Amino acid sequence: MSSGKELTDLDRSIYEWQLDVPGFGDEGQAKLRNTTALVSRCGGLGGPICLSLAAAGFGKIIIAHAGDLRLDDLNRQILMRHEDVGSARSESAKRTLSSFNPHVEVEVVPENITEDNAEALVAKADIVFSAAPLFEERLLMNQECVRQNKLLVDSAMYNLEGRIIPVIPGDSACLACLYPEIPPRWKRRFPVIGAVSALAANIGAMEGIKLLTGLGTANANRMIYFDSGTMRFQTIQLKRNSECKVCGKRS
Amino acid sequence: MMEITIQYTGQLAGITGAGEEVVELADGSSVASLVSQLCTKHGSQYADLLVNSEGEIRPSTLVILDGVQTEGERSEILLEGVRAVMLMTPIAGG
Numbered sequence: 001m002s003s004g005k006e007l008t009d010l011d012r013s014i015y016e017w018q019l020d021v022p023g024f025g026d027e028g029q030a031k032l033r034n035t036t037a038l039v040s041r042c043g044g045l046g047g048p049i050c051l052s053l054a055a056a057g058f059g060k061i062i063i064a065h066a067g068d069l070r071l072d073d074l075n076r077q078i079l080m081r082h083e084d085v086g087s088a089r090s091e092s093a094k095r096t097l098s099s100f101n102p103h104v105e106v107e108v109v110p111e112n113i114t115e116d117n118a119e120a121l122v123a124k125a126d127i128v129f130s131a132a133p134l135f136e137e138r139l140l141m142n143q144e145c146v147r148q149n150k151l152l153v154d155s156a157m158y159n160l161e162g163r164i165i166p167v168i169p170g171d172s173a174c175l176a177c178l179y180p181e182i183p184p185r186w187k188r189r190f191p192v193i194g195a196v197s198a199l200a201a202n203i204g205a206m207e208g209i210k211l212l213t214g215l216g217t218a219n220a221n222r223m224i225y226f227d228s229g230t231m232r233f234q235t236i237q238l239k240r241n242s243e244c245k246v247c248g249k250r251s
Numbered sequence: 252m253m254e255i256t257i258q259y260t261g262q263l264a265g266i267t268g269a270g271e272e273v274v275e276l277a278d279g280s281s282v283a284s285l286v287s288q289l290c291t292k293h294g295s296q297y298a299d300l301l302v303n304s305e306g307e308i309r310p311s312t313l314v315i316l317d318g319v320q321t322e323g324e325r326s327e328i329l330l331e332g333v334r335a336v337m338l339m340t341p342i343a344g345g
């Protein structure tokens with residue numbers, strides 16, 4: 001993280017109400033201002049993550065997401081705009097973010113995460129928020145974050161449930177410790193109400209803010225699980241897998 | 252006998268139609284005996300999510316005992332003193 005940019009008077013005006021949060025203050029704000037976040041896909045989960053990162057005043061958000069906006073994206077992809085159906089999701093997301101907070105730099109990459117782009121994209125970021133609907137992309141992000149020692153927050157949902165896994169490489173269980181193979185029974189099409197993905201997203205965004213600023217207690221080595229059907233929330237103690245192909249050999 | 256609460260998440264919750272159930276197990280039961288009892292009770296679609304064709308717990312299905320994830324030879328873990336078992340199938344909705 002470059003510690004270059006100081007807070008400006010404009011920053012102080014925009015973020016005044018969060019500068020009042022005990023344990024956050026100018027120091028926390030300056031950390032976010034100097035942080036670049038990579039968000040893998042900006043759909044039902046990645047979209048609200050981006051919005052919360054922009055609201056919090058991250059310096060730069062890089063969004064990787066392929067494809068054109070479809071009508072059936074709009075029950076959950078709250079960064080998108082109805083009039084953009086048929087055009088690139090990443091551009092629609094950028095327009096929304098830039099009109100919401102023009103002081104956050106937004107870079108869009110109209111591609112999903114692949115073996116070809118993962119390394120270079122992670123290299124540009126200080127923290128990665130992973131929110132793709134496929135384990136292939138999530139495990140690639142995890143592998144690259146561990147390799148490059150970058151913070152990772154992997155947030156996922158299904159039906160009325162969500163789970164968030166913050167990862168500090170070398171220190172806490174990584175995604176591959178838990179999911180050592182691509183789960184064969186996971187299906188790309190999943191039941192979703194937008195409020196549930198936004199809930200998972202905002203828990204993930206908050207975990208990222210805590211990892212970066214030291215605010216509160218970060219949940220590395222714990223999974224946060226919720227069932228919005230009952231509103232039962234739980235934190236689950238995770239274990240590193242000493243045989244993990246991704247992080248097992250690190251100290 | 253011991254009584255254990257089984258908590259379901261993801262697709263398992265969809266198949267059982269309930270977020271949790273209480274099961275009775277013989278003293279000395281292991282995770283393997285619990286899983287085999289549950290697969291018999293709930294049928295092939297349930298079993299297919301939880302175990303592979305050899306009957307082993309799928310590597311990406313998490314077995315969480317009283318809020319703590321287990322790893323390694325999970326089938327052999329004895330359930331003595333455990334109150335709740337959470338079975339979590341992998342989810343990646345985004």
Ligand SMILES: [Zn+2]
Pocket residue numbers: 173174175176177178240241244245246247248
């Ligand atoms: Zn690992």
